[in-house]
Amino acid sequence: MARWLVGAALIALGVALLWVLPVLAPSEIRARGVESRGQVQMKDSVPGAGGDLTYTVTFIFPDTMGRNHMVTRPVYDVGLWERLEVGSEVKVRYLPEDPEAASFQGAEGMGPRRGRAASFAGWSALIAGAAVCWLAFRAAEAKARAKAPPPGRGPIVSRR
Numbered sequence: 001m002a003r004w005l006v007g008a009a010l011i012a013l014g015v016a017l018l019w020v021l022p023v024l025a026p027s028e029i030r031a032r033g034v035e036s037r038g039q040v041q042m043k044d045s046v047p048g049a050g051g052d053l054t055y056t057v058t059f060i061f062p063d064t065m066g067r068n069h070m071v072t073r074p075v076y077d078v079g080l081w082e083r084l085e086v087g088s089e090v091k092v093r094y095l096p097e098d099p100e101a102a103s104f105q106g107a108e109g110m111g112p113r114r115g116r117a118a119s120f121a122g123w124s125a126l127i128a129g130a131a132v133c134w135l136a137f138r139a140a141e142a143k144a145r146a147k148a149p150p151p152g153r154g155p156i157v158s159r160r
Contacts (some may be wrong), residue, residue, distance in 0.1 A: 003133070003136035003139065004136045007103045007113045008129070008133070010128050011130065011133070012130075013125070014126030014127075014129060014157060015122075017122030017125060017127070023080055027103075028101075028112050029094065029102070030093060030122075033102075034093065034096050035091060035093055036063065036094060037089055037090075037092065038059040038060060039088070039089055040059050040084050041058045043081065043084060043086060054074055056075065057072070057073060057081065057084060058071070058074065059072075059073075059092065059104065061092040061094065063094065064098070067099075069102065071100060073104070073107035073109060073123035074107065074108045075108070076106075091105065092104050092123065099127075120133060
């Protein structure tokens with residue numbers, strides 16, 4: 001019974017971290033930012049230290065005073081990066097006191113604070129919870145098998 005409770009608790013924690021935390025803890029840009037319309041100026045992919053590519057998007061947007069700002073942000077969703085085209089429009093959010101702190105949906109800065117760590121912890125909790133539930137299921141199954149009489153060893157009935 002304890003394994004089932006631990007597994008359920010881990011799964012609930014994983015769900016909370018993956019789906020509830022981003023809603024409750026938005027990034028500063030998402031929470032306080034002003035919306036503007038930006039235009040994609042350039043897309044780039046740069047190899048990192050481990051050989052992985054870092055995908056970036058450079059965009060230009062006007063602030064409330066009409067001044068243009070150019071910002072480059074990493075994009076972690078490769079599918080989004082591939083769908084964006086140079087010259088396409090994006091909804092930008094920026095901090096009025098610091099327009100260089102700008103981002104768009106799917107780029108770095110628009111996710112929740114500590115979003116990558118919360119995502120890692122959430123998926124880890126979900127996987128661990130599923131593993132603990134599987135172990136609880138297997139233990140219950142083994143216990144049921146131990147209680148059952150062996151096959152073909154029922155009471156002896158004489159047949160005449």
